[in-house]
Amino acid sequence: MPAPTIQELTSPSTWALIEDKFSPFAKETLEKLIHFVHNECVPAEKIYRAQIPTDPAKRWTTVIPIMVELKEKAKKLGLWNLFLSKAHYPDVGVPLTNLEYAVMAEIMGRTGHLASEATNCAAPDTGNMEVFARYGTPEQKKKWLVPLMAGEIRSAFSMTEKGVASSDATNIRTSIRKEGDEIVINGHKWWISGAGDCRTRVHLVMGRSDPSAPKYLQQSIVIVPSDAPGVKVIRPMKVFGFDDAPEGHCEVIYDNVRVPASNIIAGWGKGFEVIQGRLGPGRIHHCMRSIGLAQRALDMMLERVTDPNRVTFGKQLYEHGTIVADIATSRAEIESSRLLVLSAAHQIDRFKAKGALKEIGIAKFVVPLMAGRVFDRAIQSFGAEGISQDTPLAAWWAGVRTLRFADGPDEVHIQQIGQRELKRVPRLKELTAETKEKEEALWKRTGTVKSHL
Numbered sequence: 001m002p003a004p005t006i007q008e009l010t011s012p013s014t015w016a017l018i019e020d021k022f023s024p025f026a027k028e029t030l031e032k033l034i035h036f037v038h039n040e041c042v043p044a045e046k047i048y049r050a051q052i053p054t055d056p057a058k059r060w061t062t063v064i065p066i067m068v069e070l071k072e073k074a075k076k077l078g079l080w081n082l083f084l085s086k087a088h089y090p091d092v093g094v095p096l097t098n099l100e101y102a103v104m105a106e107i108m109g110r111t112g113h114l115a116s117e118a119t120n121c122a123a124p125d126t127g128n129m130e131v132f133a134r135y136g137t138p139e140q141k142k143k144w145l146v147p148l149m150a151g152e153i154r155s156a157f158s159m160t161e162k163g164v165a166s167s168d169a170t171n172i173r174t175s176i177r178k179e180g181d182e183i184v185i186n187g188h189k190w191w192i193s194g195a196g197d198c199r200t201r202v203h204l205v206m207g208r209s210d211p212s213a214p215k216y217l218q219q220s221i222v223i224v225p226s227d228a229p230g231v232k233v234i235r236p237m238k239v240f241g242f243d244d245a246p247e248g249h250c251e252v253i254y255d256n257v258r259v260p261a262s263n264i265i266a267g268w269g270k271g272f273e274v275i276q277g278r279l280g281p282g283r284i285h286h287c288m289r290s291i292g293l294a295q296r297a298l299d300m301m302l303e304r305v306t307d308p309n310r311v312t313f314g315k316q317l318y319e320h321g322t323i324v325a326d327i328a329t330s331r332a333e334i335e336s337s338r339l340l341v342l343s344a345a346h347q348i349d350r351f352k353a354k355g356a357l358k359e360i361g362i363a364k365f366v367v368p369l370m371a372g373r374v375f376d377r378a379i380q381s382f383g384a385e386g387i388s389q390d391t392p393l394a395a396w397w398a399g400v401r402t403l404r405f406a407d408g409p410d411e412v413h414i415q416q417i418g419q420r421e422l423k424r425v426p427r428l429k430e431l432t433a434e435t436k437e438k439e440e441a442l443w444k445r446t447g448t449v450k451s452h453l
């Protein structure tokens with residue numbers, strides 16, 4: 001049977017809207033990607049989970065064989081580093097726009113993180129590769145960007161701290177100081193994705209390097225090899241009970257870690273500048289993938305509620321009105337979120353991430369909430385099985401719930417969007433005053449008596 005078409009996987013109307021914005025290369029890549037995800041990744045999902053050892057001694061030290069195989073296949077097919085747009089990174093990027101990548105990320109997202117990792121498009125490596133590509137010195141690129149882009153190593157971005165409200169990064173307390181030719185790092189981080197992965201060779205650590213500097217120039221980012229003496233991975237944190245092995249989101253202590261002074265990224269005091277650059281397009285990569293996963297959950301729900309064995313109170317499940325309404329609502333929410341994300345991606349292509357802050361911010365809090373609701377409805381339609389280990393729905397729900405914190409909590413984005421909206425008030429008032437003047441003139445000219453209204 002042929003693989004599904006892009007229209008089937010997304011929607012015919014959305015594809016009609018964007019098709020002419022796709023280059024021949026992007027169309028060819030998209031087709032290859034659909035085949036790869038459908039024929040290689042989806043059938044490998046259960047095997048991937050089964051190959052993660054349950055033995056605690058091996059759980060964090062095993063490279064999952066099916067992932068190695070998938071990566072080799074993806075690389076051979078040219079489905080590799082698709083997130084790195086040539087428009088932003090001319091020397092290392094792939095000739096795809098953010099809009100083109102958004103559709104591809106949705107297709108990858110249908111398998112959770114599996115296809116993203118297989119194509120070397122998985123967080124946190126994507127953001128870290130962007131940091132090295134944008135701010136790295138030639139030596140830093142050679143040592144870290146080249147193996148990351150080849151998929152030979154993985155990486156972590158280390159900012160959030162235990163006991164510190166880290167959604168405001170000016171609170172970060174980890175100390176970064178220069179001592180002779182070295183940088184000394186001391187701090188206590190947690191939720192560091194990828195820090196538990198035996199393939200991770202490098203952490204980008206954000207800390208405070210000059211408490212006397214202006215507020216947004218106090219922080220710096222340092223390259224820390226994961227095997228540097230003093231890097232202590234304490235434990236993987238659990239997300240609603242899931243430890244997300246083999247990557248993990250770990251508690252990490254940096255205890256008098258020493259690295260060469262040349263390991264600073266972009267210069268002293270540039271921490272804020274770098275994190276803002278890092279989370280430009282990357283902020284919506286999660287959104288793109290979440291839409292694919294939400295679509296997949298809806299597909300699963302459709303199959304479940306039409307299973308002839310599922311009859312309650314004399315009707316098949318899909319014959320109950322509330323279930324049909326749940327299906328329709330999920331469909332409507334997925335469609336509208338997709339358009340939102342595509343418009344954000346298109347805006348990034350036109351004006352870079354800085355010119356798309358509004359669209360990125362809205363997508364950042366709207367899409368994970370939407371996907372959470374879709375998973376919740378799908379779970380409900382599966383009955384108790386939906387929250388069990390026998391379907392992936394519970395893990396997907398837990399994963400998407402974390403996106404309401406990761407890369408900054410919803411409220412921070414909501415606040416920024418609200419403030420941005422309020423800036424429109426003076427112009428709105430001008431327009432209203434102008435309308436009022438025209439209205440008054442109309443009253444006068446027509447001689448209509450106001451009291452009649």
Ligand SMILES: Cc1cc2nc3c(=O)[nH]c(=O)nc-3n(C[C@H](O)[C@H](O)[C@H](O)COP(=O)(O)OP(=O)(O)OC[C@H]3O[C@@H](n4cnc5c(N)ncnc54)[C@H](O)[C@@H]3O)c2cc1C
Nearest residue numbers: 157158159160165166167191192193402405406407409411
């Ligand atoms: C699965 C997962 C993976 C993660 N991966 C990484 C990683 O790789 N690297 C890393 O450094 N961090 C990572 N994080 C951490 C994540 O980025 C932080 O949890 C997030 O930035 C929030 O910081 P905090 O937990 O310290 O919450 P706090 O800063 O303590 O905030 C608590 C709550 O306060 C509220 N709040 C905050 N600001 C406002 C505001 N302006 N208005 C209203 N309410 C507000 C929000 O509800 C927020 O959830 C990860 C988290 C999870 C769950």
